Amino acid sequence: MHRVLTTLGCALMAALATGWTAPPPTEPARPATGTAIASATGTATTVRTHDGLVRGAAHDGYRTFEGIPYAAPPVGGLRWAPPHPPAPWSGTRDATRPASPCPQPAGEVPGGSTDEDCLHLNVTTPDGAGPARPRPVIVWLHGGGFTTGAGSSYDAHRMATRGDAVIVTVNYRLGALGFLAHSGLPGSGTFGLADQQAALRWIRTEIGAFDGDAHNVTLAGESAGGYSVCAQLVSPAAAGLFDRAIIGSGPCTGRPDRPFAPSSVPLSEARATGADLAAKVHCGSARHLMACLRRVDVSRLLSAQDADQQPAHSTPLLPGDPATAIAAGRFHTVPVLIGNNHDEGNGWAAGIVQAGHPVTPDTWPGVAATFFPSSGQPRAIVREYPVHRTDGGPVFGAVIGDANFACPTLRTQRLLAERVPVWRYEFADEHAPPLTSGTPPFPLGAPHASELPYLFDLGGRPRDMTAAQHRLADTMISYWTRFARTGDPNSPSTPPWHRQTVLSLAPDHIVPTRSASSRHHCAFWNDLG
Numbered sequence: 001m002h003r004v005l006t007t008l009g010c011a012l013m014a015a016l017a018t019g020w021t022a023p024p025p026t027e028p029a030r031p032a033t034g035t036a037i038a039s040a041t042g043t044a045t046t047v048r049t050h051d052g053l054v055r056g057a058a059h060d061g062y063r064t065f066e067g068i069p070y071a072a073p074p075v076g077g078l079r080w081a082p083p084h085p086p087a088p089w090s091g092t093r094d095a096t097r098p099a100s101p102c103p104q105p106a107g108e109v110p111g112g113s114t115d116e117d118c119l120h121l122n123v124t125t126p127d128g129a130g131p132a133r134p135r136p137v138i139v140w141l142h143g144g145g146f147t148t149g150a151g152s153s154y155d156a157h158r159m160a161t162r163g164d165a166v167i168v169t170v171n172y173r174l175g176a177l178g179f180l181a182h183s184g185l186p187g188s189g190t191f192g193l194a195d196q197q198a199a200l201r202w203i204r205t206e207i208g209a210f211d212g213d214a215h216n217v218t219l220a221g222e223s224a225g226g227y228s229v230c231a232q233l234v235s236p237a238a239a240g241l242f243d244r245a246i247i248g249s250g251p252c253t254g255r256p257d258r259p260f261a262p263s264s265v266p267l268s269e270a271r272a273t274g275a276d277l278a279a280k281v282h283c284g285s286a287r288h289l290m291a292c293l294r295r296v297d298v299s300r301l302l303s304a305q306d307a308d309q310q311p312a313h314s315t316p317l318l319p320g321d322p323a324t325a326i327a328a329g330r331f332h333t334v335p336v337l338i339g340n341n342h343d344e345g346n347g348w349a350a351g352i353v354q355a356g357h358p359v360t361p362d363t364w365p366g367v368a369a370t371f372f373p374s375s376g377q378p379r380a381i382v383r384e385y386p387v388h389r390t391d392g393g394p395v396f397g398a399v400i401g402d403a404n405f406a407c408p409t410l411r412t413q414r415l416l417a418e419r420v421p422v423w424r425y426e427f428a429d430e431h432a433p434p435l436t437s438g439t440p441p442f443p444l445g446a447p448h449a450s451e452l453p454y455l456f457d458l459g460g461r462p463r464d465m466t467a468a469q470h471r472l473a474d475t476m477i478s479y480w481t482r483f484a485r486t487g488d489p490n491s492p493s494t495p496p497w498h499r500q501t502v503l504s505l506a507p508d509h510i511v512p513t514r515s516a517s518s519r520h521h522c523a524f525w526n527d528l529g
Contacts, residue, residue: 046092047209053092058127062157065123065210067099070202071195073117074173079294080180082187083119083198098122098152102174103298107148114298116177121199124156124167125210131164134213136484139203139242140169141196143223143250143449146262146309147175155457162474163481166212170199172228176277176305177298181270181312185290189270189312193231197317200232200241218244218484222452226250227262227322228311230412233332234325237317244487246480247338249448251408253323253415256310259371260348261404263310264321270312280304326415335487336416337480339425339502340409343445345400349393350440359392367396372403377528384524393442398520405448406520423489423497425479426513427451428506429472433463451505455480468507475510 045063046055056065071083078084100115126135140156142149151169160167172178178192187194204214219242221229229245230252232238254263265273278284281304283292313321325331353359359367364387368378387395406426413424430443432450435458444450453463454473465473479489479497489497494510497503501512 049206049209050088051086052089054095055092056123057096059157061127061161063125063127064157065095065125066097066152067120068093068095068123069099069119070121070170071119071198074119074177074191075116076294079116079177080182080185080187080191080290082191082194086119098150099171101150101152102171103177103302104144104148104174105302108144108153109148109150112302113150114302116298118171119173119195119198120151120171121202122151122169123207123210123212124160124169125212126160126164126166130211134208134216135164135166135211136481137166137168137203137207137212137214137217138246138481138484139200139217139219140167141172141219141221141225141228142169143221143225144174146179146192146224146311147305147307149174149224153459154452155460158457158473159455159477159481162477163484165481165484166207166210168199168203168207168212170196172196172199175309176274176301179270179309179311180277180293181267181274182278182290183271187317188274188315189265189267190315190317193228193235193311193317194237196228196232197235197238197241200238204241215243216485217242218246220246220248220480220484221250222248223250223449224262227252227254227264230322230326231264231311231318233334233336234320234322234330235317236319239332242332242334244334244484245336246483247336247412248451249340249344249405249409251338251340251405252326252412253408254404255323255408257374258404258408259308260345260400261408263323264313264318265310266321267312267314270310273306277301277304277306326412329419331416331419333420335421335483337423337425337483337489338409338413338416339427340405341401341446341448341450342426342428342430342504343397343401344405344448345402346394346397346440346442346444347447347449348400349397350442350444352396353393353441359387359396361387361389361392364392364395368399371399380524380528384521397444397447402520402522403525407522407525410520410522411526417499421487421499423483423499423503425497425503425505427454428504429454429469430506431469433465433469451476466507472505472507472510476505 045058069086072086099120100118101109101113102118103114106112151171154169156167172195173192181188207214219229226247227250229247254261256263281296286292368381385395416422430445432446454476478494482491483489504513
């Protein structure tokens with residue numbers, strides 16, 4: 001029942017994302033011929049990389065270069081192999097439209113994707129003559145539970161132009177294709193994370209051609225993308241690949257028994273999941289199991305994979321669980337900006353309620369026991385979070401949000417702050433533009449992912465916002481890009497942000513607060529274990 005309800009909730013979150021992505025191209029972008037311009041100065045849209053020329057598109061105040069390969073297509077023998085360098089091309093490659101998202105079921109990407117030739121990135125850079133100094137670079141890792149999402153979902157032109165920064169969005173392998181583990185398979189359980197590192201290495205080498213500063217790279221992400229940043233913070237192989245980190249709604253102290261937030265699993269568990277997948281696609285007893293798996297159609301793999309996907313730790317790329325590594329001080333010492341949303345859990349709670357599982361005073365003990373089955377926990381939760389006649393959905397949402405996001409984010413902040421500068425926020429716009437046209441069973445407030453339209457035009461389509469919300473979006477972009485530039489989000493044009501407080505972000509009400517811990521019952525969750 002626990003997995004069923006979690007999957008129902010995740011289905012709603014996938015529905016929230018549906019339509020973010022512009023329709024994918026009918027075929028991947030292919031090399032084309034054109035006039036070469038050696039640099040990205042002025043309004044030039046043709047740039048020389050080490051692999052060949054790419055031609056992007058000019059817009060009002062910015063340029064985009066989409067679908068640039070940073071690794072070879074992971075097909076055939078490269079399926080479930082560490083990323084390999086892309087093959088150079090002749091002529092000029094068309095970079096005016098995104099390449100295919102990585103394979104995934106329908107959801108954020110309309111119709112899903114089965115195209116494994118997906119290891120591409122997208123660059124958005126301000127227009128104008130070459131700057132006196134290279135611009136800071138923000139590398140965005142999308143969320144989606146390690147099963148869905150695409151870099152092309154995130155139109156970054158507002159962040160690039162307002163913050164005078166170069167923004168790179170990245171595709172990486174997802175689902176079983178990104179995180180399968182098998183005994184004796186190099187890279188087991190971490191192929192998607194290895195892809196992210198390959199993209200970072202490409203950026204260190206190539207981003208100067210796009211006016212970016214290869215020595216000032218901020219790695220940022222939300223949800224599974226935020227947890228990916230955590231993983232890279234503790235991965236020895238990521239040393240020197242980025243200079244700052246932004247973690248949104250993906251706390252580094254996530255754990256598998258709190259299933260709504262991303263986490264990692266031991267390699268042994270990932271291998272067991274891989275064995276189950278092999279059996280489902282009739283490769284479990286094959287003499288050459290990996291050869292059999294590499295022949296399976298992508299659509300069949302997607303149908304057979306678990307709804308839940310996590311990276312594996314106890315691996316060369318991820319030697320330990322990020323939570324354990326960060327608690328021990330084993331992480332790259334870079335400044336961190338970290339935060340969560342005020343009502344993270346409401347989207348999942350609404351999905352579960354809409355799926356026919358109401359939360360009432362009578363059903364609440366059973367729901368609590370489903371998600372927190374350890375002895376004594378359900379009773380304690382019901383006492384700490386009482387449900388009255390009509391508030392069951394929001395109360396359940398508060399439990400999900402506090403246990404999975406708000407309190408783990410607080411713990412992550414405190415552990416990181418012992419060694420590096422950390423700024424923490426809480427996005428709190430209770431009237432944030434909805435990510436779906438449906439009507440939820442109760443007001444969602446500021447749920448998971450609701451801050452994203454303030455930073456990006458999701459799917460290239462801006463959301464309807466009030467004047468106050470537009471001001472909040474501008475302020476958030478200023479904080480994020482100022483942090484990327486200097487390692488400190490503060491500037492003369494924004495309200496002060498003190499490290500010892502949580503900055504609450506709401507329209508015309510950006511204020512420091514010290515009450516987030518008590519509001520989210522974090523002392524209770526610490527005692528509960």
